Amino acid sequence: MSKIEYDLAIMKDVMVNMRDGIRLATDIYRPAMNGEIVEGRLPTILERTPYNKEQTGMVKKAEYFVKRGYNFVAQDCRGRFKSEGEFYGYANEPPDGYDAVEWIAGQPWSDRKVGTMGTSYGGWVQSALALLNPPHLASMFPNVSIFNAGLHSVRHSGAFEMRWLAWSYSMATSSKEAASDTTVETAFLENRFDELITRWPIKRGETPLRLTPIYEKFAFDILTHSDYDEFWRRTGRGWMGDVEEYMDDHADVPMYYSGCWYDSYCRSTTEFYAKMSKVKKSPVKLIMGPWTHGDAETFARTYSGDVDFGPEAAIDYNALRLRWFDQTLKGVDTGILDEPPIKIFVMGGDNGKQNREGRLNHGGQWRFEHEWPLSRTVYTNYYLHEGGLLGTKPPDKECSSIKYVYDPKDPVPTIGGNLSALSTQLPKPEYFDVIERSWGVERARELYKMLSVPLAKVGAHNQIEAPDVYGAKPPYLPLSSRHDVLVFKTQPLKQDVEVTGPIKVELWASSSAVDTDFTAKLIDEYPPNDDYPNGYAMNLTDSIIRARYRDSFEKPNLMEPGVIYRFTIQPYPTSNLFKKEHTIRLDVSSSNWPRFDLNPNTGEQPSLSHRTEKALNAVYHELTHPSHIVLPIIPKDNLG
16 A cells, blocks of 8 residues: 655645636645655545535545645535535535536646545535546545435435434534624524424524524425425435436446444445445445444444444554555555455444443454345344234234324433434533633634534443433433333344344334324343343334335325324344344334434424324234334354
């Protein structure tokens, strides 16, 4: 691989013209030696971001690659920080990205080969520009990126992922309006997101978002477009990346997709790989680790949430990207194309004790694979039974069900899972006036802006309420003890069972309401030990279905109270080894707050309804309505 040979020189705030005349602020990092820029043409890595091209993480990435013989270009997206224009999430990224790639190719320091990288929004903008197939795009490395925002990213099977409202709020806080007017900034900082949503649903014009009209428009557009309509497709300014409909348009270049089992784009990442690898001739690769949403710093950790996966879990992410770009941009044989196309981390296998950092030792190991889903998968139905049993034998009772009341005013709190950007501002410390007097108002304000924390726990956690769980109430008992959480689990396993791949829950259910939600959560339940005398319920993956979308995401259809319907719930894929004596557990309920918005059960638009009703929901596990979860079992004698 390329070694460190150079220093770097920076050209800041170069204003690059887009096709409509808007100029985007761009920093250009180039290799230098002895204070002089290295002459000649070199390959270039482009990263476009709405989060400030001058952030510390971006500078560190630029230094890493430039010192190893690359140009690195960082660009603020339209309307953000020093770039001109108006920012409406995702709308202008395809043409802007195309124009940035082709501008780089025309520079005298460019060898006309451009690679792209970036995380989250920075991953999606790569796919956006690739759909316009710029001639000089040569390689891509999207990390934790959206595949279809309308079905399983912003909206999730009809429900709204609340992290997107938090993201809109955060983006408005760092908007140009806030930067130029301290009154606007103060309004956001003093109206915290966690307090705002206690009055759910929020009202248009009645939050600080009204001070940043374009950000308010974006927030309410994604809140109110609950049907899978044209807003979520490519047409119009609200396009948010339904890549599948335009696969043929996407550039055919080497692509390396990276993702995490506890990331909000876990399903998107695996679907990107599965679909691109089938229709493109260029190499396509995938890596899935046990981490949460993040980049190099996150992937260097061995843990996610409250669970540790062992020293093998951590990777040098920049070194992986360097191997890729050396191979695909410089033509250096790093061996990365000789490896099988997929590398996954199979979680599990450790002793379940508590380590010195206070986390559960779950363990795991890396493994190469050749396809996704794995061809040797044995899809196995685990049926729900009376008494909370989960087993491979179908139910044989003619009438069997269990009922519970879902009250939108008392939702099941979120404890871990596939979350990102669901953050809020901390309350101002009591001593903040002292900081202002000592450091000055402006510096103190900058400090306070950094005091942002996750609103809900992220990653793997024991499913027990606690004082630091949003919405939890004393006496802080396990979620399984709630009246509105149905628990189904196997007998203690007689041997290890590996579950790797996509998961599906087929639920037969009815409700007293015309609309409600059903949720499903897969859990690896540890037996008791000295460190965890009550065992440990480790969440793996979860999902939701809004009842009105049971048949179609385009055309909602309310329920008839009391009628039994079939619902398909698709938790994100995972890879986990359930050890001998553990139990496979499935929790079913109707809320997961604040991961998803609350269904008021009234049949009205959830983001607009100002009244709620309790719903009496029933889940069936009988001969003619055999509710079950489909698990992708990997045979023990054929693990790759």
